[in-house]
Amino acid sequence: MDNSIRSLFEFGLDELAKRNGMKWSKYGRDVIPMWVADSDFGVAKEIKDSIIEAVRGEDLHYDDSSSLCEMIADKIRRINRIPVNGEDVLVTQGVIPPMWLACRYAFDRRGGDEAVMTDPMYYPFFTATETAGVKKMFWPLMEEDGYRFDIEALKEAITPMTRLMFVCNPHNPTGRVMTREELSAVADLAVDHDLVVMSDELWEDIVFDDKEHVSIASLNSDISERTLTVWGFSKSYNIAGLQIGYAATTNKEMLKELKRLSNGIFRETTTLSKTAAKTILSGKVDYYLKAELEYLRETREYAVKRLREIEGVKPNVPEGTYLLFPRVSRYKMKSNAIVKFLLEDAKVSVIDGSEFGSNGEGHVRINVGTSLNVLEEAFNRIQKSLNKQLH
Ligand SMILES: Cc1ncc(COP(=O)(O)O)c(C=O)c1O
Numbered sequence: 001m002d003n004s005i006r007s008l009f010e011f012g013l014d015e016l017a018k019r020n021g022m023k024w025s026k027y028g029r030d031v032i033p034m035w036v037a038d039s040d041f042g043v044a045k046e047i048k049d050s051i052i053e054a055v056r057g058e059d060l061h062y063d064d065s066s067s068l069c070e071m072i073a074d075k076i077r078r079i080n081r082i083p084v085n086g087e088d089v090l091v092t093q094g095v096i097p098p099m100w101l102a103c104r105y106a107f108d109r110r111g112g113d114e115a116v117m118t119d120p121m122y123y124p125f126f127t128a129t130e131t132a133g134v135k136k137m138f139w140p141l142m143e144e145d146g147y148r149f150d151i152e153a154l155k156e157a158i159t160p161m162t163r164l165m166f167v168c169n170p171h172n173p174t175g176r177v178m179t180r181e182e183l184s185a186v187a188d189l190a191v192d193h194d195l196v197v198m199s200d201e202l203w204e205d206i207v208f209d210d211k212e213h214v215s216i217a218s219l220n221s222d223i224s225e226r227t228l229t230v231w232g233f234s235k236s237y238n239i240a241g242l243q244i245g246y247a248a249t250t251n252k253e254m255l256k257e258l259k260r261l262s263n264g265i266f267r268e269t270t271t272l273s274k275t276a277a278k279t280i281l282s283g284k285v286d287y288y289l290k291a292e293l294e295y296l297r298e299t300r301e302y303a304v305k306r307l308r309e310i311e312g313v314k315p316n317v318p319e320g321t322y323l324l325f326p327r328v329s330r331y332k333m334k335s336n337a338i339v340k341f342l343l344e345d346a347k348v349s350v351i352d353g354s355e356f357g358s359n360g361e362g363h364v365r366i367n368v369g370t371s372l373n374v375l376e377e378a379f380n381r382i383q384k385s386l387n388k389q390l391h
Pocket of ligand 1: 037093094095096097122168172200202203232233234235240243244245
């Protein structure tokens with residue numbers, strides 16, 4: 001990777017500590033933040049320039065998204081292999097609002113409805129389900145099983161009251177990238193049980209080794225007709241603050257209903273975010289994603305190596321995402337106590353694994369989407385602090 005591109009990913013700790021944004025401010029400037037899934041990488045020049053140009057050109061009025069939706073549909077057909085058109089796309093304010101919308105669509109409010117999701121799972125899925133007043137049914141993913149998506153376990157979690165299945169692929173927090181076989185089995189069950197599926201594919205670009213991201217809705221028309229798939233740009237291009245995502249389905253009736261339910265509540269997103277999306281979809285910043293993946297391979301390898309060197313810590317090797325979910329064993333300390341201890345003693349913030357479900361207990365989630373020199377300092381601090389708990 002040439003040095004000018006590498007400099008997009010390498011920042012000093014002092015420089016990062018001055019950044020705006022909740023990641024670096026929440027716990028104080030002396031804390032290395034490895035909690036929220038927001039990277040520290042720079043934003044591609046082409047994206048920034050296009051936003052500045054949009055401001056200069058007064059692109060700050062109510063707008064029409066149809067040309068952006070056409071570009072998105074083209075990407076979905078080419079990359080995700082789902083046959084949608086511009087009118088089958090919704091521009092959204094990131095990936096979280098469509099979780100809520102999927103709940104509104106799937107549940108009939110006569111009471112007793114259930115949604116099925118993995119344990120562990122990215123916790124906003126829990127929040128969306130709770131807000132809808134619906135029961136969460138958990139599909140356990142087991143660490144000792146390599147977080148395999150076990151279909152027999154999924155069958156046990158589905159009941160006659162299940163209406164909605166949440167899929168998160170690539171999976172936060174385990175970093176699993178679902179195989180075509182796993183997805184086919186999930187799709188067949190969804191069809192057999194007449195479930196609505198919401199598939200969160202926000203991390204689709206960040207996959208490693210020989211892993212391939214497959215969209216569940218690309219498998220066949222039976223599954224695509226009951227699936228709402230959602231993507232975004234926040235992880236791949238490090239523009240979480242622009243809050244832009246998009247959702248699509250081949251099911252025209254579903255889309256019509258989603259538009260009806262969200263009318264007056266969802267207002268897409270800003271013109272500036274849409275400008276950034278167009279720049280990305282034009283292919284001008286493909287070089288950035290390629291370089292970022294190369295850099296993330298290094299950070300993943302370095303983080304796993306450092307965690308393996310700490311007694312009582314067992315890291316996973318994520319197949320996708322820049323999140324690690326190691327098991328950390330210290331006497332009888334629960335993971336929330338370990339997180340508190342690391343914050344106070346090491347001045348490093350990570351997330352308590354139990355927030356992702358009961359199977360996350362004993363784990364912490366660590367964001368390694370940062371510069372290698374920051375990782376070195378963070379793991380030095382973590383190692384020193386955790387070693388104190390051994391002696
Ligand atoms: C799986 C998953 N879905 C959704 C989100 C939220 O994304 P956004 O902020 O783009 O809505 C995240 C953020 O970490 C995530 O990991």
